[in-house]
Amino acid sequence: MAQEYPAGETRPRRRGRKLLIGLVVLLLVVAGLLVVADRVAVGVAERLIAERVSQEISKQGAQSAEPDVEVAGTPFLTQVLDGRYERISITLRDVQGSVEGDAVRLPVLDVDARNVRASLDTLRSGQGDVVADTVNGTGTISYESLAALLKRPGLTLGEQGGKLAVTAPVDILGQKFTVAGTADVTVAKNGAVALRFSNLDAAGLPNLPLARTILNKYAEGISIDVPLPDLPFQLAVREVRPLPDGLAVTADAKNVPINSAG
Incomplete structure (x- = not known):
């Protein structure tokens, strides 16, 4: 025989189930709001960093397309409170600088x-340093722009067997020859790219x-x-x-302020 309950009283199990469902729904709503807030905060940070990077590039007399910035690590707001960010990635496209009149x-x-340190007060006021433990950069110098610097009509550069290869027409003793060979490529002490053609x-x-x-x-x-540049x-x-x-080109630096030019 089924147990009867006084009028107006529901089954305890059903009432507990409704409370549990309501709690789960509430937690999901709160979690959703936190996720939205977190992503909004990330977007704001990425835009601010992109603006700073653009300013720095401009101050150096160079130019590039608008930077793409990505702040990694979740949740972002936890990183804000901790004052340390796992990783900030910046992509610059079509970077150009004037070097002795040549692009x-x-x-x-x-x-x-990596491991970017920025206190909450620094973020609020805009004063103080935002410092990265390490910064690594990788870029590419186009062979077309490199060949233009050599100022030799018809000269082309490319890669062959992991070496820098050159092909060019050259007049020798009144005859035109197609010269070909490779170069040693190193980093000079002043940071320039040293090209040494000795095997033509x-x-x-x-x-x-x-x-x-x-x-x-x-x-x-x-x-x-x-x-x-x-x-x-x-x-x-x-x-x-x-x-x-x-x-x-591979470059790096340590303990670098990333919120100001330099």
Whole structure:
């Protein structure tokens, strides 16, 4: 026989079930609001950082497309309260700077800042330093812009077997030859990209000392140090590697303020 309850009284189990469902719904609503607030805060931070980066690039006499900024790590608001951010990624496209009147172009420069420290007071007031423990940058110098700096009509550059390869028409002893070879690519002490062409040859080149001397002079003429535009965030170039799309530049820095030019 089913148990009867006084009028107006519901079953305890059913009442508990309704309370549980209501609590779950409430928690989901609160969680949703927190997620929305968190994402909104991230968006605001990313826009502010993008503005600062654009200002820094402009102060250096360079230019680029509008930066793409991503603040990693969740939840973001917890990072704000802690004053430490896991990672901030910045992508700069079509970076150009004036170097002795010639344009050096980096189609893409990716900047990765790790363990970024910024107090809540700094974020509120805009005063104080936002410092990253480490900043790494990777970019690419297009072969077209690099060849333009060498000022040799018809010269083309590319990658061959992991080396920087060159092909160019050269007049030697009244004849036109197609010169080809590779270069050693290193980072000079001043941060420039050092190109050293020492292995050039041309099919059908006369076996004459004068012909070889002219070819060696041509190699010396295109062996230059290519100064790069100042990189943001005090990035110093550490390595340059020829890749199919261009010269890949790797740079880094430590304990870097990222909220001001320099």
